[in-house]
Amino acid sequence: MIEAAIPDFCMQQIANSGQCFRIKELGAGNIWQIAALGQNLKVQRSGDIHIFHCSREEYENIWVDYFDLNRDYGAIKRSILQLRDPYLSAAIAHGSGLRILRQDPWEVTVSFIISQRNSITRIKNIIEKLCASHGNAFPSPSDLSKCSEKFFRNMGLGYRSQYLLDIAKAADSGKFDLEYLRKLTCREAIEYMKRFRGIGEKVANCIALYGLHKLDAFPVDTWIARIIKEQYNGNFDTGKFSAYAGVVQQYMFFFQRHLGKSIRSE
Secondary structure, three states, X not given: OEXXXXXXXXXXXXXXXXXXXXXXXXXOOOEEEEEEOOEXXXXXXXXXXXXXXXXXXXXXXXXXXXXXXXXXXXXXXXXXXXXXXXXXXXXXXXXXXXXXXXXXXXXXXXXXHHOOOOEHHHHHHHHHHHHXXXXXXXOOHHHHHOOOHHHHHHOOOOOHHHHXXXXXXXXXXXXXXXXXXXXXXXXXXXXXXXXXXXXXXXXXXXXXXXXXXXXXXXXXOXXXXXXXXHHHOOOOOHHHHHXXXXXXHHHHHHHHHHHOOOOEOO
């Protein structure tokens, strides 16, 4: 086990941030099970200490990078607070322990194609069923390319079924090349992804931010659109946040969901 006091890190906030769908709370806000990168990890909180149930080697080689623990989120927050924006200051205070995870880009691609016009609870349930149907591991492009559209519809994907089947075949053949996407700028990667059916501007930004860790991506869903309309009169300049627009988006999204009553994504 590894015990660590990590600044600007809260598993409970990350688990409920909408960026990942395979983190389960096992206790009353103090134990979590994370399935990611072909691994399973239990994290427990005791006061200000997080306990990682893994070896030091696994912690340093996998989870430090996955949780983006080498990045100074305190410095990012201070730079945002200097703008003296009341809404963003409140959002940062509410989500002070958020970090952008370094997830597997294929898992993120599948997850956010599923996410379209879906609740977070339903997204999690669909992904859980997909994994259960493939030995509880997240299915690869090859795995999903062999499935039928009917299989996906039986999983509850509805009109998204053909989108997922198409992208699985494209990824399996190399036409949809996630490794190539890593080499592109954020905007180039987004435009590349939008060439594929089922990936629009919002989903492409989500894949860029949560799967490729391009922190200048800024997904605009119904929550963010509402914030921009109500708090900024329809004009929100992401350029002033330099390379951390995606971190700002996460603070905004997490805070607005707390203020809202329903949880839906578009």
